[in-house]
Amino acid sequence: MTVSLHSPGRINKLQLKNRLILAPMQQHKGTPEGHATDYHVQHYGRRAADVGLVIIESTAVSSEGRLYQDDIGIYSDAHIEDLGKVVKAVHARGARIFIQLSHGGRKSHPLPDERLLAPSSIAFNAEYRLPFAASEAELELLIDRYRKAALRSQAAGFDGIELHAAHGYLLHQFLSPVTNRRTDSYGGSVNNRIRFVHRVTAAVREAVGSDYPVQIRVSASDYDPAGLLPLQVADFIAQLEPLIDAVHVSSGGITPVRPLDVHPGYQIPYAAVVKSKTALPVIAVGGIHGSALAERVVAEQLADFVAIGRPMLEEPDFAGQLLDRKPSPIL
Structure with a gap:
């Protein structure tokens, strides 16, 4: 049977109505305390009608791990209620919704009295502070913060979790030899560099149970x-x-270096490589803005789902256009 964008999909036991996903992108509309606002309710609700899944923007598991001070967070029980409103708005349009749990590591913008943490004391560039190499005690605390954030995500009503291990943020920093120069059990060999990510993922899985969807976003190339x-x-x-x-497959971000050739679907080959090595569903993203290309991705099994980002910012009904549907009514 040929798969199309219209075909239902599944992640764990969660059924999705089609193969289109709203990719997570920062909105920079959070309160100083990290709360979601009515903007987020309207933004995600408006774009949810024609996609099977919405993945909301990077949501900090820890105050010092916010990418910017206008990002949203889930590092306090006080964040649950406002995020729950976003969930309800998306569910009202017939889509499912995941939260993207994140810590920026050396690419965070903490408050002056907060420690900038990373695997190693290497700054991203001159615009960022020099981070502290996180102690093992600090890593234990961070693992617990991911665990608590996962439980809060369930309490807010999210249908699943995406762990952000791409774009040069904390989990990616542990995986990459460019940013992980540790000499303890969290650095050096491949098995050591994955240890922190593995422990975070295991803590989240234990917290939410076996039937709750947990996926990971990775950068398949460091361009270094x-x-x-x-x-x-x-x-x-x-x-x-x-x-x-x-697995949600992206690329880059570990250094300021960008890919030289950003053409339509430039990251699809990365998704295809990952898919060739795993039985897990794979999400492709990156310049997949035409219906023919998007259909080819799923029909040829280069990936199982297609995520769309920037076009959905400019045109909330873009996913519907890929599906050849009429614009959704504005609520």
Whole structure:
């Protein structure tokens, strides 16, 4: 049977009405305390009608891990109610919704009295502070914060969780030899560099149970000679496979270096490599803005789902256009 964008999909036991996903993108509309607002309710609700799944923007598991001070967070029980309103708005449009749990590591913008934490004391660039190499005690605390954030995510009504291990943020920083220069059990060998990510993922899985969807977003290339390559990232996924339900494949972000050629679907080959090495559902993202290309991705099984980002910012009904539907009514 040929799969199309219209075909239902599944992540763990969660049924999705089609193969289109709203990709997570920062909105910079959170309160100083990290709360979601009516803006988020309207933004995500408006774009939910024609996609099977909404993944909301990077949501901090810890105050010092916010990417920017206008980001949202889930590091306090006080955040649950406002995020729950976002969930209800998306469910009202017939879509499912995941939260993206994140810590920026060395790419965070903590308050002046908060520690900037990373695997190693290496700054991203001159615009960022020099981070502290997190102690093992601090890593234990961070693992617990991911665990608590996962429980809060369930309490808010989210249908699943995406762990952000891409774009140069904390989990990615542990995986990449570019940013992980540790000499303890969390650095050096491949098995050591995945240890923190594995422990975070295991803590989240234990907290939410076996039937609750947990997926991970990865950067399949660091665009750096010393960095990660797609097959290496596929090997990481193989180690995490017993704990996760899907993989969202992106690229870059570990350094300021950007890909030289950003053409339509430029990241699809990365998703295809990962898919060739795992039985898990794979999400492709990155410049997949035409219906023919999007259909090809799922029909040829290069990936199982297609995530759309920037076009949905400019045109909330973009997913419907890919599905050849009429614009959704504005609520």
